[in-house]
Amino acid sequence: MSAPEERDQFVAFESVAFDYENGSTVFTDLDLTITAGEYVALLGGNGSGKSTIAKLIDALLQPQEGRVLVFGRDTRDGTATFYIRSNTGLVFQNPDDQLVASIIENEVAFGPENLGIDAHELRVRVEEALDAVGMRGFEHQETNALSGGQKQRVAIAGALAMRPAMMVFDEATAMLDPRGRRSLMRLIDELHHSGITVIMITHYMDEAARAQRVVVLEGSDAGAQVALDGTPDAVLARAEELRALDLAVPFTCDLALCLRDAGIPVGPTVHEEELLQRLVALRDPHARELPQGPPASEPEGTSQQGAALIRFENVSYSYGEPATKKARRRHKTPESADLPEKAWGIEPGSSFALHDVELAIDHHEMVGLAGHTGSGKSTLLQHMNGLLHPRSGRVLLDGHDLADRTVARDARRHVGLVFQYPEHQLFAATVYDDVAFGPRNLGLAPEEVDAAVRRALDQVNLDPDRFAARSPFELSGGQQRKAALAGVLAMDPQLLVLDEPAAGLDPRTRQEFLALVKELHASGLTVVMASHSMEDLARLCDRVVVLDKGRIVLAGAPQTVFEDPERLRRIGLAQPAPLAMAQRLRAQGFVLPSRLYTVDSLAAALAPQLAADAAAVPAKD
Amino acid sequence: MKLTLTAALFALVLCAFTPFALAVDATFIIIAYGVARITPKEVAATLWPLLVLVIMTALLNMVFVQGGTVYFQLGILVVSEEGLLAAAFLGCRLLLLLLVAALLTLTTSTFAITEALEAVMRPLTMVHVPVHELAMMMGIALRFLPQFVAELAIIRRAQLSRAAELSFNPFKGGLSTLAALIVPLFTSAFRHSETLAFAMDARCYHGGEGRTRLHPFAFTWRDGVALAVIGSMTVCLVLADMW
Known part of the structure; x- marks a missing residue:
């Protein structure tokens, strides 16, 4: 087996037709070529077949018609299978289900072991691969003890140990927190620099913008097609078309488009710096001084004593047995616990300590909870319905201490807690039964249960007549999440607590789901929402609370909390993009009142200060 | 290799029929733990849930094995001298077996x-x-x-x-x-x-x-030492049993 030549055509789809056994057609006639050394981003909404492409490339699936050539070999040729697979590294989305072994070095060696590489060479390759992903020193760690980002790195190392000429990432960052995602994207860039051809499949435009070439797939019933193909700037600038394909447009393009709608001819770009330059060039020196916009109404930062729906008084929490202790028990060497972990975020779902948390949430408020993974967000949320009890301090629900068992039982009803990926907890044969689980547990009469289920399904915009009798497992991802939310709403809570409600959804479903949460809040529910997206928090919440290492470090209206970029950066967070841009524009001499911005409001404030007449301004591009 | 030796240790503990033989076994196992540098705390943490099993077995033996002086009687439950001895003996034997198993799981991935x-x-x-x-x-x-x-x-x-x-x-x-x-x-x-x-x-x-294997099986001098130790333990045990 010789390694694939440079300058070759690495991937060639020739009039490929493919459909799944269940009858869904993915492609009817797809053509696509990828050359050695390229860095290609494959973008597409749900149903555009982008994940199928990854499997077709790696000979995991074969086309029904046409052919897929990888390194010049046909994927249907059984003798070429191992040649193709060993030269192609494939990394999947979920960090939890692609690792085979319990120990990292065995995991990394798995691929080359299958190739029959001898033991000495195996050792060299394992070290080399772990070096490349920055995880030397972790050889004897258990794969289980790693964070999501670290697991993805190990998966990449496992692929690298086979010395591939090409790497395919199938939404490899989708389930990571912002920190894990950033660091993984940097690693992918490095791999490309080292000469590996990179194919990156993603929902995210900001990731696609790093590639040299962007291919956008458009799904349709007649089979997905390549809709756009070109450099990131050329493709991503065609934001209108992208928006029509359910893809989230990068902030900079979005702003440029909003300005264009307002009559300002500014070319969209994916680079923030460039947009800033273009805007400065377009600045109208004769713009009249703007009247200051109405001062943004600032919600009260703190609430009145006693009136709060839920109140944390000096709450501290520490986990009984640290997770590391359990892990250590199985370890040969106790020093493994001291290794530099936590550099790439921590496993979601585990419990973290809280220290002296003081927090009051009023009736009908919508409060956002920010902080990177491991800051204690989930722990805080689980105190709200008495799943966890503080080691010291009190949690009061409507003035009653949750330490009291009867109060805690009531809390299960009045506080609806929606976990991350709540659709993973669906279990019943029909949507109806699943949603009815809560009300039935509360011991409601059958007709009350029925009313509650219908109301809850209505609330999440799932038509009870259409969905109630269906199996929850037949629904799409977005619908499943709505059904799971209905299961909590059916208990008629006063307070809705959401942990990362939009995690893992594609851009359009994400916007839909957040709009739904906003509606629920408008209908009178009090909402607490933890999120990694500062933009979402700034846009939706009356008040934002920032946690860092189990302490509340910032709290107040979004514009005050997000005001200081330096302070946010120190705790691993960033400003919402429109606000950051507004601050930079102000530094360039634009007159922008200090308030919280969305893309629309920023464009509206900016437009009058820009020269609509492009001819009057030397064109920048 | 380790697995085979563990199996051998298992067999040895099962072959110990007298309290003295058991004591010999225990000594060797404790030395093994010492060599592996495992603290008693770790052992306790691993074995704690299994102790229930040990105690249950011991209690059953106490009731079912009869003979010798009767110390205590409650309905059909008769606790006799031999019963107590059997209980203590079997309890210890089971505990040692668990210790051997734990030795393997604590030291091996x-x-x-x-x-x-x-x-x-x-x-x-x-x-x-x-x-x-x-x-x-x-x-x-x-x-x-x-x-x-x-x-x-x-x-x-x-x-x-x-x-x-x-x-x-x-x-x-x-x-x-x-x-x-x-x-x-x-x-x-x-x-x-x-x-x-x-x-x-x-x-x-x-x-x-x-x-292929990242860790091919190789017979190292350590395995030789372990084999020798287990061999000597077998000899001791045979002697002890005959005694």
């Missing part, structure tokens, strides 16, 4: 145990037992076990949040509650297994044929 099992069972391939596949399955099971434990904990909390009574009382809707825990766990397992199968294929997995 699960993956290594799986590999060792595969090596020991290798001859069985001659009679068409899919040894490699069995070992692979065991390895994957061990890899996913802690993950499922964590997932189950999250599912449990989520269903508790929906006012589930986790009493498992079959007369009080306990069964549906059980389904609320088990079904999500199984769907998760199916979801994982589908991707895992693709991930293994993608890395050229094609069964045990032609696979």
Whole structure:
């Protein structure tokens, strides 16, 4: 087996037709070529077949018609299978289900072991691969003890140990927190620099913008097609078309488009710096001084004593047995616990300590909870319905201490807690039964249960007549999440607590789901929402609370909390993009009142200060 | 190698018929723990849940073995001298067996145990037992076990949040509650297994044929020492039993 030549055509789809056994057609006639050394981003909404492409490339699936050539070999040729697979590294989305072994070095060696590489060479390759992903020193760690980002790195190392000429990432960052995602994207860039051809499949435009070439797939019933193909700037600038394909447009393009709608001819770009330059060039020196916009109404930062729906008084929490202790028990060497972990975020779902948390949430408020993974967000949320009890301090629900068992039982009803990926907890044969689980547990009469289920399904915009009798497992991802939310709403809570409600959804479903949460809040529910997206928090919440290492470090209206970029950066967070841009524009001499911005409001404030007449301004591009 | 020696140790403990022989065994095992530098605390933590089993067995023996002076009688329960001795003896023997097993699990990674099992069972391939596949399955099971434990904990909390009574009382809707825990766990397992199968294929997995090992089995001087020690222990034991 010789390694694939440079300058070759690495991937060639020739009039490929493919459909799944269940009858869904993915492609009817797809053509696509990828050359050695390229860095290609494959973008597409749900149903555009982008994940199928990854499997077709790696000979995991074969086309029904046409052919897929990888390194010049046909994927249907059984003798070429191992040649193709060993030269192609494939990394999947979920960090939890692609690792085979319990120990990292065995995991990394798995691929080359299958190739029959001898033991000495195996050792060299394992070290080399772990070096490349920055995880030397972790050889004897258990794969289980790693964070999501670290697991993805190990998966990449496992692929690298086979010395591939090409790497395919199938939404490899989708389930990571912002920190894990950033660091993984940097690693992918490095791999490309080292000469590996990179194919990156993603929902995210900001990731696609790093590639040299962007291919956008458009799904349709007649089979997905390549809709756009070109450099990131050329493709991503065609934001209108992208928006029509359910893809989230990068902030900079979005702003440029909003300005264009307002009559300002500014070319969209994916680079923030460039947009800033273009805007400065377009600045109208004769713009009249703007009247200051109405001062943004600032919600009260703190609430009145006693009136709060839920109140944390000096709450501290520490986990009984640290997770590391359990892990250590199985370890040969106790020093493994001291290794530099936590550099790439921590496993979601585990419990973290809280220290002296003081927090009051009023009736009908919508409060956002920010902080990177491991800051204690989930722990805080689980105190709200008495799943966890503080080691010291009190949690009061409507003035009653949750330490009291009867109060805690009531809390299960009045506080609806929606976990991350709540659709993973669906279990019943029909949507109806699943949603009815809560009300039935509360011991409601059958007709009350029925009313509650219908109301809850209505609330999440799932038509009870259409969905109630269906199996929850037949629904799409977005619908499943709505059904799971209905299961909590059916208990008629006063307070809705959401942990990362939009995690893992594609851009359009994400916007839909957040709009739904906003509606629920408008209908009178009090909402607490933890999120990694500062933009979402700034846009939706009356008040934002920032946690860092189990302490509340910032709290107040979004514009005050997000005001200081330096302070946010120190705790691993960033400003919402429109606000950051507004601050930079102000530094360039634009007159922008200090308030919280969305893309629309920023464009509206900016437009009058820009020269609509492009001819009057030397064109920048 | 370690696996074979552990098996030998197991057999030795089972072969100890007198208290003295047992004491000899115990000495060796404690020395082994010393060599492996495992603290009593770690051992206690591992064995704690299993102690119930030891005590139960001891109690049963106490009641069933009769003879000698009767110390205590309650209905049909008769506690006699021999019963007590048997209980103490068997209890100690079981404890030692557990200690041997713990010695293996505390010093060896699960993956290594799986590999060792595969090596020991290798001859069985001659009679068409899919040894490699069995070992692979065991390895994957061990890899996913802690993950499922964590997932189950999250599912449990989520269903508790929906006012589930986790009493498992079959007369009080306990069964549906059980389904609320088990079904999500199984769907998760199916979801994982589908991707895992693709991930293994993608890395050229094609069964045990032609696979190499990161850790090939090699007989080192340490194994020699261990073999010698166990050999001497066997001799001591035979002597002790004859005594």
